[in-house]
Amino acid sequence: MKGLNRIPESLKVFNSxxxxxxxxxxxxxxxxxxxxxxxxxxxxxxxxxxxxxxxxVVATMRAEAKMREILSQRELTENSWIESTKDGYRYTVKVSKTLQEKTGSLTVDVLEVELSVSWVKGIKERVLQLKTLKIVNKQV
Structure with a gap:
């Protein structure tokens, strides 16, 4: 009977x-x-x-839509402007001639279109920029 009351050494931790x-x-x-x-x-x-x-993502969709609108203009010329929307987005657009030394002898110009979309979220101003090129007929 003495052997039945003995607790194995591994279980003594739980019996403390x-x-x-x-x-x-x-x-x-x-x-x-x-x-x-x-x-x-x-x-x-x-x-x-x-x-x-x-x-x-929202700003990118808006910027792409605005860029398509700008590029679809028939008479796109060098210019820059700023637009604001009612929901707090601001578009800054700059259209300028580029690569003039390479297109001087051609009947076309290459315009660089830069579009920045900015908005305020909390206390930070966020900015997204897009750039592209468009070939247009030279203005006479």
């Missing part, structure tokens, strides 16, 4: 009458709080990035 000290509990809670804080910061950074990327 001693508990955790207050210091051990506080250290464990501090580690847990730090881990939870890091996880929440990672999630919030991800959400901020998603919101910012959504804004850039």
């Amino acid at each position: 009458k001693e508990g955790f000290t207050l210091l051990e509990i506080l250290v464990a809670l501090a580690i847990l709080a730090t881990a939870v804080t890091i996880v929440f910061q990672l999630f919030s950074a991800g959400l901020r990035n998603i919101a910012a990327s959504e804004d850039y």
Whole structure:
């Protein structure tokens, strides 16, 4: 019968009458709080990035639409202008001749169209820029 009351050495840890000290509990809670804080910061950074990327997608769609509108003009000439929309977007457009030394003897000009779309999100101003070239007949 004496052999039945013996507890294996590997299970003696669970049979201990001693508990955790207050210091051990506080250290464990501090580690847990730090881990939870890091996880929440990672999630919030991800959400901020998603919101910012959504804004850039909208701005890109608007910029491409504006660029198509500019390029579809029959008489596109050197010019620059600024437009604002009711929903807070600002378009800055600059059309200028480029590669003149290479097109001097040709009957066409190459125009560079620069389009900047800017908007304010929170306290930051965001800017998206597009550039393209268009071949036009020379103005006489």
